[in-house]
Amino acid sequence: MDSRFVMPGDEVAVEEEYAAGEGTFADNGTVYASQVGTLVLDDDECTASVVCPNPPNILKKGDVVYAVVADIRSTMATADVVAKEGTSKNVGGETYATLHVSKISPKYTDDVSKELRKGDYIRAVVTETKPSLQLATKDKHLGCIRALCSKCKTEMVRDKKGEGLYCPECRYAIPRKLADDYGDVVLR
Ligand SMILES: [Zn+2]
Numbered sequence: 001m002d003s004r005f006v007m008p009g010d011e012v013a014v015e016e017e018y019a020a021g022e023g024t025f026a027d028n029g030t031v032y033a034s035q036v037g038t039l040v041l042d043d044d045e046c047t048a049s050v051v052c053p054n055p056p057n058i059l060k061k062g063d064v065v066y067a068v069v070a071d072i073r074s075t076m077a078t079a080d081v082v083a084k085e086g087t088s089k090n091v092g093g094e095t096y097a098t099l100h101v102s103k104i105s106p107k108y109t110d111d112v113s114k115e116l117r118k119g120d121y122i123r124a125v126v127t128e129t130k131p132s133l134q135l136a137t138k139d140k141h142l143g144c145i146r147a148l149c150s151k152c153k154t155e156m157v158r159d160k161k162g163e164g165l166y167c168p169e170c171r172y173a174i175p176r177k178l179a180d181d182y183g184d185v186v187l188r
Contacts, residue, residue, distance in 0.1 A: 019048070037050040057084060058092050094129070115176065140180045145182055
């Protein structure tokens with residue numbers, strides 16, 4: 001077994017001796033690295049592979065993430081995932097996500113704008129990653145965790161019933177799908 005650090009495009013083996021394994025590709029008889037990592041030449045299997053010591057933080061189903069609502073459309077919201085709960089590593093891969101109107105609140109709703117607004121910070125769970133990243137906020141610990149008043153940009157506070165938000169500055173009130181710890185979020 002041989003191991004050395006390689007970069008994408010580095011020649012790592014010849015196909016006569018080693019077949020292209022994970023993290024490599026073959027072209028015209030030569031095997032090249034397709035990712036950064038450690039080259040592993042396996043003499044038993046006769047494969048050359050490149051193993052990434054620190055794989056990018058790709059999201060998977062069930063991950064809890066933090067995202068910023070980018071846009072509100074009639075049947076869905078779009079959001080940019082900015083972090084994954086439990087890690088400070090950057091999120092790799094796809095971060096553009098959608099939330100369908102039926103996945104936002106446990107109550108029936110047909111109006112996304114009554115649940116979330118552009119610019120809201122939300123905590124959500126990943127429900128699908130293929131063909132696109134999809135999130136849901138139905139659980140009580142999921143939903144909006146921080147929102148600014150759309151009129152005066154003051155940070156909004158939870159109303160007395162806990163079902164919506166109001167602005168302590170201009171008294172603007174608006175419903176929201178709130179996480180149970182809105183206003184008291186400890187990032188982990
Ligand atoms: Zn306001």
